[in-house]
Amino acid sequence: MALASSSRLNDPQQHIRVTLHGATGLVKRDLLSLPDPFAVLTVDGEQTSATPATRRSLSPTWNEHFDITVRQSSMINIQLFDHKKFKKRDQGFLGVVNIPAAEAISLATSNFGEIITRDLTMSTNNLPVYGKLLFGFSLPNRPPPPTPHVADPNSFLISPADTAHLSPYATGNPNLGRAQSATASIASDQRSFTQEEEDHTRTPRQPLSSVSLRPSPSPTLAPTAPRFPQPEIGGRPISTSPNPIPNSQGRLLDDESGNPLPQGWERRIDPSGRTYYVDHNTRTTTWHRPGSNVRPATSQGPTRATTASATASATSGGATSPGSGGYSEIPLPLGWEERRTAEGRPYFVDHTTRTTTWVDPRRNLNNQQNAAAQASTTNAQLGPLPSGWEMRLTSTGRVYFVDHNTRTTSWDDPRLPSNVDDNAPQYKRDYRRKVVYFRSQPKMRALPGKCDVKVRRSRVLEDSYTAVMGHSGEDLKRRLMVSFEGEDGLDYGGVSREWFFLLSHEIFNPSYGLFEYSTHDNYTLQINPASGINPDHLSYFKFIGRCLGLAIFHRRFLDAYFVPSFYKMMLGKPVSLGDLESVDADLHRSLLWMLENDITDVLDETFTTTEDRFGELVTIDLKPGGADVPVTEENKKEYVNAIVDYRISKRVKDQFDSFMEGLLELIPVDLLGVFDERELELLIGGMSEIDMDDWSKFTDYRGYEKTDQVIEWFWQCIRSWPAERKSRLLQFTTGTSRVPVNGFKDLQGSDGPRRFTIEKSGDPQGLPRSHTCFNRLDLPPYTDYESLETKLLYAIEETEGFGQE
Missing domain, CATH: 2.20.70.10 (Ubiquitin Ligase Nedd4; Chain: W;)
Incomplete structure (x- = not known):
């Protein structure tokens, strides 16, 4: 996500000043002591500043100023920590506030010197936090207003200058219309001409209760154009101005197109080169040309819904209103509401986070x-x-x-x-x-604790059956910890992946009589209808269902593919004639011919079928009294459906029901229904085909460079190998021979995605080593191609077991 140089030219640096006043109501995590809070200010993770720590306080005060350099795309991050716990793992984290620099720049220019209050939020460690942060933005090159001395963040003194920015609900004066929420302030984009002049002749600070809101007489000043702060894009600023009518000399009485303005109107240009209009009749200013459709103010304060239900209906319905720029046809996101100030400027309320903003949330909806x-x-x-x-x-x-x-x-x-x-x-x-x-x-979240499975490599099936069936379904949802007897390896993912690899080769081995291959030339599996020769076969099918559920729940792959009809049965879908092709190709062709041709006086069949059960031919009725019902041209479709249903599902119903009983102990049936049969196959077995270009593309190197001779030899060697040997290498380094659907970039490590890695490690005379938990191959710096291929081939075919370094 590196930004191009052209983007930086369009996003120039700007300087603003951040004032960290203090915080209030911080969380108290120790029973007998209070934290020593301090704040750390960072910009895009680079510029870092910190306040001194305040000892033993839940409402610290700092009153510290920091000059920072930002761009419109920057992010300002203010984090609070407990100084006593800063060296611990969680660093005594007390909360964080993130402010987009675009918003900070707007606040610095329009709400100069105002104290902003924001709720502290959690970080990625999910520790509970409480309290609010008090801070402000200003411009370093402007004379700062009197800074309120925050002796107590819950009760501080404010100068008369600051009362011009207070909410009318805080001052009790309805003529100072401005909306303000508990967590974010919305200031008017304009200040009156009288206020602008009075900024230079303020009285000393006074308590809020004694502030007089009546404008005091000001010395006579030459009339000048009002200095408007930079509004945000899409804003519609309108401000009242009790300034006397200026001298008519030098007035611009026409608009930018040369059309004359109405009587009493004048066009002016502010220092930023923007045009605004002055109405000397009402002593107001506006960005809009007189006569344009501007929604008039109907009240002195921002419009509010009269009832909570009205607000809810407006927000949930994505209400829109005129005057929202090019987004009026797009509904607001859920939980948002559009309101207007007394001057008619729209602003937006996010009821979810209880914040307000000038920025239309629909602006970035598509992005x-x-x-x-x-x-x-x-x-x-x-x-x-x-x-x-x-x-x-x-x-x-x-x-x-x-x-x-x-x-x-x-x-x-x-x-x-x-x-x-x-x-x-x-x-x-x-x-x-x-x-x-x-x-x-x-339901797919792992439960607290761990589930231990200890097996012997020589008896993987028997030990796994004892371990898995010895746990309850809830226990199997805990973190899986597999260990092989006599081996020191710790299971951070690699050991369990190898266990699933070995186990899938055992439980689906046709020699055990539980599953069989569907055809001689296709190694897809189906349930063996003759599995009943083993008296405990239903218990084993429940065990296999649990193992399949374990693999899905813990995001592992089984080294097996089933016939397509098996996945459809898992999803509860009906089977069809096409599904029979993968089970019995000859029978499928015969039934297909029967449907496509007239069988009158050609076939002499009844609603029965025969099976060879250990050398004995057994006749099974496909319907009650099927031996007495002949197959005719009229009922041949019913016969075909009955044959398909029996051959695929009915004859293995008991085994399949036991299998699903074990599977559904871990995976709810409604969640399985999210996938179709082809997607379910990928969820269980991943991809067996290895794309070498994808493998090399998503490989990291440690100690090596991609252009090193050893690395070039390595990829040359792997590309020359057959598919089976490539799978063996993948299983040696990752614990599984399967690849996620999205390829090697989705390989999983001990704690999430972990790309395949080749590290320069080991003696050139020794063998490569693997770390399956981290998908890492330790490759020594071999001096020739033959040594690399020989050592690598020996390592993947002759070694087994896990150890610790």
């Missing part, structure tokens, strides 16, 4: 569609970010993520599958959207 989709899944549902990741906000409030491990940024939440490329097929786009929804559901 934030992806962010809105991710925002629908809360941090509580997705869990903490992986180690080394941080969540930040852009100036428009869009969330992005910083990977400090690779020093890169991304719009994609690392806890979710990555975004597919623009040229990716539609099924990948649909699949990703469904996986995001599936993973975000509360």
